[in-house]
Amino acid sequence: MKKERQAVILAHYYVDGAVQEIADYVGDSFYLSRLAVDLPQQTILFCGVSFMGESAKILSPEKTVLLPDKTADCPMARMGTVEEIQNVQSTYPDLATVCYINSTAALKAHADVCVTSSNALKIIRQLPQQFIYFIPDQHLGRYIAGLIPEKTFIYGDGFCYVHTSITREALEGTKRQNPQAITLAHPECPKNILDLADYIGSTSSLIKYASQSDEKEFIICSEPGVLHPLKKNNPDKLFYQVPSALPCQDMKKINLEKIIFSLETMANQVEVEESARMKALKPLSKMLELSL
Numbered sequence: 001m002k003k004e005r006q007a008v009i010l011a012h013y014y015v016d017g018a019v020q021e022i023a024d025y026v027g028d029s030f031y032l033s034r035l036a037v038d039l040p041q042q043t044i045l046f047c048g049v050s051f052m053g054e055s056a057k058i059l060s061p062e063k064t065v066l067l068p069d070k071t072a073d074c075p076m077a078r079m080g081t082v083e084e085i086q087n088v089q090s091t092y093p094d095l096a097t098v099c100y101i102n103s104t105a106a107l108k109a110h111a112d113v114c115v116t117s118s119n120a121l122k123i124i125r126q127l128p129q130q131f132i133y134f135i136p137d138q139h140l141g142r143y144i145a146g147l148i149p150e151k152t153f154i155y156g157d158g159f160c161y162v163h164t165s166i167t168r169e170a171l172e173g174t175k176r177q178n179p180q181a182i183t184l185a186h187p188e189c190p191k192n193i194l195d196l197a198d199y200i201g202s203t204s205s206l207i208k209y210a211s212q213s214d215e216k217e218f219i220i221c222s223e224p225g226v227l228h229p230l231k232k233n234n235p236d237k238l239f240y241q242v243p244s245a246l247p248c249q250d251m252k253k254i255n256l257e258k259i260i261f262s263l264e265t266m267a268n269q270v271e272v273e274e275s276a277r278m279k280a281l282k283p284l285s286k287m288l289e290l291s292l
C-alpha cells in the first residue's frame with residue numbers, strides 16, 4: 001500500500017514499537033521535521049501527534065501529509081494563549097519569543113523562532129536579544145536557561161504530563177534498586193529529576209549516548225517508547241523505566257490498522273489554512289536556518 005501510494009512513513013520514538021518497526025524513518029521532532037522537507041516522496045504518513053503533522057504541512061505545503069489518527073494531540077502544544085504572549089511581548093522591548101516545536105500553529109505564529117530539544121541551546125545562543133520568552137514548556141525552558149546564564153528568561157507555564165509523571169521518589173527507588181545504572185533524562189522532566197541525571201538530552205541524544213557508552217545499565221527518564229530503539233540497538237545492555245512514568249496516550253493512539261486505513265483511503269489529511277501557515281512558517285524556517 002505504501003509503494004502504491006508512493007508514501008514515506010515517519011514515526012516518532014514515542015509511538016508503539018510495532019509502528020516504529022514498519023516506519024521508513026524513526027526519530028525525534030527535529031530529525032523528522034527536517035526529513036519531511038528533504039524527502040522526495042509527495043505523501044508523508046506521520047506516525048505522531050498533530051503538531052508534528054502540522055509542522056510537516058507548514059514546511060511542505062505541496063505534499064500530502066497523513067496522520068493515522070487526527071485526534072492524536074499533544075496537550076502541551078495548546079498550553080498558552082495569544083493574549084499571554086502579546087502581554088509579555090509588550091512588556092520587554094529586547095525580547096525574542098522562542099516556541100518549542102511541540103505547539104500549535106496558532107502559538108508558533110507569534111514566535112520569532114521555533115526550537116526542538118535537540119537544537120534549542122544552539123539556536124538561542126545565536127539570538128541577539130537579551131530577553132528570551134520560552135513557550136510553552138517551562139521545564140525545557142528552565143533547563144536551557146541554566147546553560148545560557150547571560151540571558152534573562154521568561155517562561156510559559158506549559159508542561160508535558162508524561163515527563164512530569166516521573167517523580168523524584170520513584171526515580172530514587174529505581175536508582176536504589178540499580179545502583180550501577182546511569183540515569184538519562186529528557187529536559188522536559190522537572191528540575192528535581194534532572195538534578196539526579198548523569199546525562200540530559202533530547203530523545204535522539206539519549207539513544208546515542210546509551211548506544212556509544214561503555215556502561216551496560218541505564219535508567220531512562222522519558223516516554224517509555226524510547227526503550228524500543230534502545231533495546232533493539234543495544235541487546236547487550238539493560239534499560240530500566242521509572243515505574244511512575246506514564247506513556248503518552250496520544251502517541252499510543254497510532255496503530256497498524258489506522259496506518260493501513262489512512263493509506264487505503266488517503267483519509268486524515270492534515271490541512272493548515274494558508275494565512276496561518278505563512279505565519280507559522282517564518283519561525284519554523286528560522287529554526288532550520290539557525291540549526292545548520
Ligand code: SF4
Nearest residue numbers: 049074075160162248
Ligand atoms: S510525550 Fe508529552 S510533549 Fe510529547 S506528545 Fe506526548 S504529551 Fe506531548
